[in-house]
Amino acid sequence: MTTSRLRRRKLSEPTIARLPIYQRVVEEVIVGGRARIDSVELGTRAGVTATTVRRDLAGLGTLGTRGAGYDAAVLQSCIGEALGHDRDCDVVVIGLGNLGRALVNSSGFLTRGARLIGLYDVDDAVIGKVIAGHVVQSIHELATASVAVLCVPASAAQAVADRCVEAQIHALLNFAPQVLSVPLGTAVHDVDLSIELQVLLYHLHNGTGPLGGGLLHSLAVGASGLAGSSAREEPWR
Amino acid sequence: MTTSRLRRRKLSEPTIARLPIYQRVVEEVIVGGRARIDSVELGTRAGVTATTVRRDLAGLGTLGTRGAGYDAAVLQSCIGEALGHDRDCDVVVIGLGNLGRALVNSSGFLTRGARLIGLYDVDDAVIGKVIAGHVVQSIHELATASVAVLCVPASAAQAVADRCVEAQIHALLNFAPQVLSVPLGTAVHDVDLSIELQVLLYHLHNGTGPLGGGLLHSLAVGASGLAGSSAREEPWR
DNA sequence: GGATGTGAAGTAGTTCACAGCC
C-alpha cells in the first residue's frame, strides 16, 4: 500500500476527535462513486474550516496532491490506520438498558476497529436475551477485554468499574454521570450526555449562539473537551 | 437579594461544559449534609485541577470566601443561574428508538432547565405509545419549542431538521452522525457518540492514552510514558 | 493559617498568508 509517506506525528486531541468525522465523509464520497476530495469540501461536510482539515491531515503524512486535493482511498486508508482500524479491539458492553441497546445496535458505533465480544448486565430479566447477535450474560461472568463500555446507572458505576479492573480490563468508556476511581494504569473516558443539552441551553439563554452574528455550529464530543465552537466562520455554504 | 457578587463575564466554552459537572458534585455535597466545599475537593471530584475550578467559578462572580472555600448553596444557585436553570426551556425529543428512550428516561438529562413538552416519531408502531409520561405523536404534528433533540437515523436527520425549522424550532441537539444544513439563526449542536470510542481506541493503540492526558474527566490518569525524555517526574499531585 | 482570586507565564490550537508543487 501507499504507506510510504506516513509520518505519524503526535496528534492533538481535537485532531483525533475530528478524524472519525473525516473518515465518515470520505466514505460517503467513495460510496458516491468519486475518487477525490479537496480540503474545502471535506471541511464543509465535516463542519470545520479547510485550513483545519489540511493541518489535521498533514499530521498523518503527506497525503494530498497539490493542485488536485486528496485521493479518497488514500485518506480512508491512512485515517483508518491512524485510528487503529487495522487491528480490532475486543469490546464488551455492560448494562443493556436503552442506552446500551442503542449503542450496540447503532450502525457507526462498534463497526470500525472494535469487535464486540460480550454483553453483560445484572438484571435477570435481561440476562439470557439475545441483543445484536450476542447473549447477555451475568456481570459475574465478565471476561477480559480491551475496552468496557459502561451503560449502567450512576449508582452502579463504581461497582462495575471495580469488576472491570478485576477482570483485567484497562480501558473504560463511562456513560454514567459519575467520576470513577480506578487504579493507575486504567484509562477512563467519560461521556456525559446531559452536558450537551446544558451547553446548548446556556447558549440559548445568553444569545451566544445564533444571535452572535453567525451560525453556531459546534461539534461536541461529550465530556472530552473538544468544544471547538467558535461561531466565526460559517462552514457550510 | 445579595446579587452583588454576580459578575457574569463571558464564559469560555470549556468552562461552560464543566459547570454541569461542578453542579452535580455540589449537589452530592449538599445531599451529603455538608455546607461548604473547597476548590481542591471540587476539582478532585470533578476531574480537573483546583486552579481550573477557581478560574471557572471566578468567571461567575466572587462566590468563595478566602480561607474557607465555597458555600455549597451559593454555588448551586449561581451555577444554576449561569446555566439558565431559573427558567425552563421547552424541549421536544424526535425519534424514540433506544437512544431517544434512553435520554428521556435518564435521570439527569431533562431535569434542570429543560421541560419536556413532546415526543415525536415517524414509526406507526411507536406513535401513540406513552413514554416517560408523554404520548408519542407523529412528526407531522410537531409543535414549536425552544430545543429539539434529534435521535433519528442519519438518513432521516436532514428531513427532520427541515421539519424543525418549519416549526420555528431554532436550536437542535443532533445525535445523528450527519452534518445538518440549516438557515442562519438556527443553532445546531452535534453529538457523535461513536467518536468517543474511536478516541479511546486511538489512545489505546498509541499508548498515549491511558493518560487521558488533558481530557476533561481524567481523574483516572494512568502513567504512561509519554516517551519524552524529559517527562520523568509525574507532577500530578 | 488557609483558601480564594488573578496577573503573568506557559502551552495548545486555530487561522492567516503564502511558498511550493501539480
Add this chain to the structure above:
DNA sequence: GGCTGTGAACTACTTCACATCC
C-alpha cells in the same frame, strides 16, 4: 490556474505563583 503544506501570527485555555482577604 488550483490546491496542498506550513512558518508565523494570533487566539484560547491552562497552570504558576502570589497578593489578598477571612
